[in-house]
Amino acid sequence: MNAEFFEALAMLEKERGLPADYLLEKIKNAIVIAVKKDYEVEDENVSVVIEPDQGKFSVSLLKTVVEEVEDPATEISLEEAQQKKKSCKAGDEYAIPLKTKDFGRIAAQTAKHVIRQGLKEAERSQMYAEMQSKAHEIISAVVTNIEPVKGIVTLELGKGGVATLPRNEQVAGEELREGQHVKVYVVDVMETERGPRMMISRTHPGLVKRMFEMEVPEIFDGTVEIKAISREAGARTKMAVWSKDENVDPVGACIGPRGQRVANIVEELGGEKIDIVRWSEDPAQFISAALSPATVVGVELLEGDTKSCRVTVPDHQLSLAIGNKGQNARLCARLTGYNIDIRPESGYYGEEPPMKKTPEPAAEE
Known part of the structure; x- marks a missing residue:
C-alpha cells in the first residue's frame, strides 16, 4: 500500500506540476484532523510520518506514560506500557501505531482535493503573473x-x-x-x-506617457526623459521633458518632424491638446515654461517650505495664462508642484493702481 501511495505521489508531481512536499503537507494535516476526531485528542497527541525516500508512512497516537491514568484518551499506565516496552518510565511519550490502511481513503480524498485546489491556485498564480507583467x-x-x-x-x-x-x-x-x-x-x-483583477483607465496620465514612449525613439532609448506630466483627460495634458544630450532638443523630439509624432498621439486621444515644455532644475525657469502658451514676465519664489510662487504676466495674456476655467494654471501647478499666484503686469488684484502724479504748475515769476 505504501509503495503504491508514493508512486502515485511521484506521478502527480510529474504530471500536474504540484510539489510532492505541498501534497504531503496537506495529506498530513487531513490525517491529523481525522485522528483527532476519532480519538478525541489534540494535535500534539497525533504523529504522522510520511517519508517518500524511505517509503515510510506511519500514523501513531501519542500518550503520556503515568502511574495512574486519569484521561485514557491521552494517557497510558506505566504497567501497560512496560508490557510492550520494558524501558518505559513515567513521563515518557508512548506511541501507539494505528493502521495506515484506515487512513488510505482520507489520504486519497485529500490528494484529489489538493490537486484540484493546487491546479486552481497555480492557474490563478499564472494569470496574476501574466497580468502583473x-x-x-x-x-x-x-x-x-x-x-x-x-x-x-x-x-x-x-x-x-x-x-x-x-x-x-x-x-x-x-x-x-x-x-x-x-x-x-x-x-x-x-x-x-x-x-x-486588473485596474484600467483611459484618464490616467500614464496613458499619455506610455504613448510618447512608444512613439518617440529618443524617449524609448533614454536620451529624452519625461520628468513630469499632468492631465485633464479629454481636454489638455502638460508634459515636461529633458534631454541628457545637450545636442538633442527634447521638446522637438517629442513634437517630431512637422509635428507628426505629437499629432499621432493627439489623434489617438480624440483631439486632446498636449503642451510639451522643457524641464529645468531652476523652479522659476520651469514654471515660466510650464505656463505655456502664455508669456511670463517674472517668477517670484515665496519664502518658506510652502512651494508657492507669484507669477507676473503681461495684462493681455492674463486670461491665457489662467486658461479656460483655470485649466492652464491648474495643470501648471500639478506639473511643477508649486502653488501659483498669477498676477497681471499692471498690478495685483485688490490693489488700487498707483496714482499718476500731476506736474506742479511752474512758479510765476
Whole structure:
C-alpha cells in the first residue's frame, strides 16, 4: 500500500506540476484532523510520518506514560506500557501505531482535493503573473458590453481576460461602442478572492506617457526623459521633458518632424491638446515654461517650505495664462508642484493702481 501511495505521489508531481512536499503537507494535516476526531485528542497527541525516500508512512497516537491514568484518551499506565516496552518510565511519550490502511481513503480524498485546489491556485498564480507583467503598460482591448445606467464598460483583454472600465476612468464626452478597439492604461493589478483583477483607465496620465514612449525613439532609448506630466483627460495634458544630450532638443523630439509624432498621439486621444515644455532644475525657469502658451514676465519664489510662487504676466495674456476655467494654471501647478499666484503686469488684484502724479504748475515769476 505504501509503495503504491508514493508512486502515485511521484506521478502527480510529474504530471500536474504540484510539489510532492505541498501534497504531503496537506495529506498530513487531513490525517491529523481525522485522528483527532476519532480519538478525541489534540494535535500534539497525533504523529504522522510520511517519508517518500524511505517509503515510510506511519500514523501513531501519542500518550503520556503515568502511574495512574486519569484521561485514557491521552494517557497510558506505566504497567501497560512496560508490557510492550520494558524501558518505559513515567513521563515518557508512548506511541501507539494505528493502521495506515484506515487512513488510505482520507489520504486519497485529500490528494484529489489538493490537486484540484493546487491546479486552481497555480492557474490563478499564472494569470496574476501574466497580468502583473502588464502593470503600468498600455494594452489593447475590445468593448464587449456597456451598462446603460451606470455607464460601466466591460472590455475583453485577450486570452479570456476581462476588465471593467468605470465611468470615472472614462474620458468625459468620449462615446465608446460595442466591438470598438480601445487602448487602456493598466494602473494596477490586485489579488482578490475571485482571482486577479486588473485596474484600467483611459484618464490616467500614464496613458499619455506610455504613448510618447512608444512613439518617440529618443524617449524609448533614454536620451529624452519625461520628468513630469499632468492631465485633464479629454481636454489638455502638460508634459515636461529633458534631454541628457545637450545636442538633442527634447521638446522637438517629442513634437517630431512637422509635428507628426505629437499629432499621432493627439489623434489617438480624440483631439486632446498636449503642451510639451522643457524641464529645468531652476523652479522659476520651469514654471515660466510650464505656463505655456502664455508669456511670463517674472517668477517670484515665496519664502518658506510652502512651494508657492507669484507669477507676473503681461495684462493681455492674463486670461491665457489662467486658461479656460483655470485649466492652464491648474495643470501648471500639478506639473511643477508649486502653488501659483498669477498676477497681471499692471498690478495685483485688490490693489488700487498707483496714482499718476500731476506736474506742479511752474512758479510765476
